Amino acid sequence: MKQRSSAHQIDMVHGPLAGKLLLFALPLMLSSLLQLLFNAADVVVVGRFAGPEALAAVGSTTSLINLMVNIFIGLSVGANVVVARDLGAGREEEVRKGVHTSITLALIGGGLLLVLGAALARQLLEWTSSPADVIDLATLYLRIYFFGMPANMVYNFGAAILRAQGDTQRPLYFLTAAGILNAVLNLFFVIVCHLSVAGVALATIISQYLSAVLVAVCLLRDKGLLRLDLKQLGLDRRTVKRIAQVGLPAGFQGMVFSISNVVIQSSINSFNSTAIVAGSSASSNIEGFVYAAMNAFYQTCLTFCSQNYGAGETKRVDRTLLLCQAYVVATGLILGTLAVTFGHSLASIYAPGEEEVIAQAQERLRIAAGPYFLCGMMDTMVGVLRGIGYSVIPMVVSMVGACGLRLVWVATVFQWVHTPAMLYLSYPVSWAITALVHLLFFLFVRKHAYAKVRGIHGTGGGTAAPSQEDTAKSQTAAPVEVHKNTTRKALSA
Numbered sequence: 001m002k003q004r005s006s007a008h009q010i011d012m013v014h015g016p017l018a019g020k021l022l023l024f025a026l027p028l029m030l031s032s033l034l035q036l037l038f039n040a041a042d043v044v045v046v047g048r049f050a051g052p053e054a055l056a057a058v059g060s061t062t063s064l065i066n067l068m069v070n071i072f073i074g075l076s077v078g079a080n081v082v083v084a085r086d087l088g089a090g091r092e093e094e095v096r097k098g099v100h101t102s103i104t105l106a107l108i109g110g111g112l113l114l115v116l117g118a119a120l121a122r123q124l125l126e127w128t129s130s131p132a133d134v135i136d137l138a139t140l141y142l143r144i145y146f147f148g149m150p151a152n153m154v155y156n157f158g159a160a161i162l163r164a165q166g167d168t169q170r171p172l173y174f175l176t177a178a179g180i181l182n183a184v185l186n187l188f189f190v191i192v193c194h195l196s197v198a199g200v201a202l203a204t205i206i207s208q209y210l211s212a213v214l215v216a217v218c219l220l221r222d223k224g225l226l227r228l229d230l231k232q233l234g235l236d237r238r239t240v241k242r243i244a245q246v247g248l249p250a251g252f253q254g255m256v257f258s259i260s261n262v263v264i265q266s267s268i269n270s271f272n273s274t275a276i277v278a279g280s281s282a283s284s285n286i287e288g289f290v291y292a293a294m295n296a297f298y299q300t301c302l303t304f305c306s307q308n309y310g311a312g313e314t315k316r317v318d319r320t321l322l323l324c325q326a327y328v329v330a331t332g333l334i335l336g337t338l339a340v341t342f343g344h345s346l347a348s349i350y351a352p353g354e355e356e357v358i359a360q361a362q363e364r365l366r367i368a369a370g371p372y373f374l375c376g377m378m379d380t381m382v383g384v385l386r387g388i389g390y391s392v393i394p395m396v397v398s399m400v401g402a403c404g405l406r407l408v409w410v411a412t413v414f415q416w417v418h419t420p421a422m423l424y425l426s427y428p429v430s431w432a433i434t435a436l437v438h439l440l441f442f443l444f445v446r447k448h449a450y451a452k453v454r455g456i457h458g459t460g461g462g463t464a465a466p467s468q469e470d471t472a473k474s475q476t477a478a479p480v481e482v483h484k485n486t487t488r489k490a491l492s493a
Contacts, residue, residue, distance in 0.1 A: 009224075010166025012307040013088055017316065020166075021323055025300040027168035031175050032292035038179040042200055045186045050196040054137055058197055061142050064124055067258045068117065072109040072153055074251020076160040078243035079105070080299075081306045081386055083164035087225065088310030094239070095225040099161055100232045101239040103219070106157035110150030117146025141197040148205030151212035158215035161226055163303055174214040182207035246386055249395035260403040267410050267423055276420055279360025282350035286343075286361070287369050290335040294376035297328040298383045305387025314450040321384045321442075328380050332373025339369040360420065367424040374431035378402065381438035388449045393441060401434030 010020050046054045079102035086094040121142040125135050159171040182203050189199025219228035268280050301324040308316040339346065340362075347361035378398075385394045409426040 008162075008165075008167040008170055012084075012166060012304050013311040013313050013316065017304070017319055018323055021297075021300055021304065021320065021327065024163075024166055024168050024303070025296040025327070027172040028163075028296035028299055029293050031168070031172045032295060033289060034172075034176060034179055036288055036292055038182055041183045042186060042204070045190050046197065046200050049190050050200075054196045054200075058138075058141055058200060061125070061138055061145070064142070065145065067255060068113060069149070069152070070254035070258060071248070071251035072106075072113070073156060074249070074254055075105055075109065075243055075247035076102075076153075076156045077250045077302070077386070078245070078247025078391075079157055080160035080164050080303060081246045082239065082242045083161055083226075084303050084306035084387075085310035087165055088307030088313075090311075092225055096227075096232070097236045097239045098243075099219070099226055099228060100234060101236045102157045102161055102243065103154065103216075103228060104233050104235050105240070105243070106153040107150060107233075110153035113149035113153070114146050117149065118143045121146070137197045141201045144198060144201035145204060148208040151205065151208040154212040155208065155215050158212070158219055161219065162215070163299065164306075165224075165226060166303070170218055171215065174211045174218075177214065178207040178211035181210055246391045249391040250386070253395045253398050256399045256403045260406050263407060263410060264423065264426070267414060268420070271420065275354070275356040276360050278351060278354070278357045279347070279362075280364055280420070282347045282357065282361040283343075283364035283368065285350065286339050286346050286365065287372065290332065290339060290369060290372050291375065293335055294328050294332050294372070295379060297324045297331065297376065298379035300324055301380050301383035302387050305384045309388045309449075317384065317388065317450075321380070324380050324383070325377060328376035329373045332376045336369045336372040340365050343369075363421060364424050367421060368427045371428040371431070374428055374435060378431050378435035378438060381435055381442060385438065385442055385445075388445075390441075390445060390449075394438060397437050397441065398434060401437055402430045405430045405433060 010024055012020065042058065046058050079098065083095055083098040083102070086098055122135070122139040125138050125142065155174070159174075162168075162171055185203035185206055186200055189195045189203055193199060195202065216228065219226060220230075222228065268277055271277070301320060304320045304324075305317045308314075308320065343362040343365040344358055347358040347365075350361070351357040382394045382398065385391070406426045409429070410423070414423050414426070
């Protein structure tokens with residue numbers, strides 16, 4: 001069924017694809033880049049006006065926050081896939097169930113994170129060896145920050161629902177408004193009110209609630225299938241299962257990536273060199289902008305493939321993959337090359353006048369940012385696999401390839417050649433191997449997945465593609481980001 005068009009909707013299952021993919025991806029890209037800039041503003045304000053202890057306190061919580069929210073961010077990916085697939089298949093009642101179940105999951109997840117984060121903040125920081133001179137400030141920041149989790153989750157799930165119909169523009173507008181408010185409140189709370197880390201945390205959660213209210217109002221006023229009715233909030237068991245089938249593997253994968261990056265960071269710290277640690281940190285921040293731009297095409301591939309697979313348009317799934325791979329390679333090559341070429345100037349922003357730090361940053365940029373397009377290719381392959389109903393295997397492949405291989409590399413190759421360059425080399429090697437395995441798996445399952453769709457649709461498509469639960473039932477009867485913290489993962493994949 002062809003969905004009713006609107007000013008904010010993209011028809012993903014009809015017409016030329018190349019321009020529509022860019023129309024969808026560019027607002028996503030701008031959203032991520034804006035969020036990185038707003039995050040940088042947080043760091044600049046607290047570092048310049050509250051002192052190094054406050055800066056360290058805020059910085060020391062990032063990996064912990066990412067680790068805790070990854071499961072729920074993964075579920076928002078599942079919500080995007082489920083709603084997009086049902087939109088493409090024309091299952092109107094299932095779309096409505098997906099919207100209301102997703103927002104309910106967001107509220108439950110946000111409330112759970114609020115309670116756990118506020119109650120266990122200090123204990124969690126002690127487990128992660130937070131420095132004694134900043135742990136009190138870090139605890140205060142974390143406890144306040146987690147009061148914004150319900151809003152964080154509502155925004156992420158709401159934006160995922162809007163993206164399912166091709167609407168990436170309004171989430172960009174909401175994020176821009178929230179980011180501007182965050183920046184203004186940072187300056188007011190820290191400079192005028194002298195609230196230090198508490199001021200930064202308050203500015204963050206106020207801006208998150210603004211973005212959550214904006215996305216909720218957008219859904220409440222929607223005139224189509226995505227309309228949110230507060231009286232219908234609740235968990236539909238089958239919809240929860242479908243979201244979890246995609247979302248939980250994505251969330252667990254994010255958690256494992258966080259753990260592997262902690263190990264990499266520990267290896268960097270093992271050099272006991274401030275210049276190496278600072279240079280790696282500067283490079284990682286620069287790489288974050290490249291990653292954010294490429295990640296937009298992963299989300300584009302995920303959503304377009306989900307809708308077209310739901311509609312039985314398998315040729316458009318293939319074309320979406322090819323175009324997204326072309327776009328992500330071009331984006332990665334251009335931005336990665338620019339990062340390497342202007343590495344000295346870019347690193348000087350983070351460490352002005354510190355030539356040793358700048359040199360270390362340039363070394364990492366040459367090794368990691370230059371071939372960063374490989375990471376984009378890897379993520380895009382994950383996008384198409386999740387879009388056609390495979391989520392567990394990509395999780396396993398990513399965990400073994402991109403995470404397990406890095407850990408093995410640290411334990412073997414890095415021990416034989418104990419240099420920063422050899423440590424950084426684990427990134428492009430793991431990206432290339434994992435991307436290749438994902439491609440081989442896609443080619444292996446493609447024929448079966450497409451045959452299953454054609455068996456229901458016929459070659460022209462037109463009815464709903466089966467969900468994984470539907471398939472299981474038929475076999476039984478007769479012998480398939482950012483908000484704020486999510487955009488801080490420069491090398492999270």
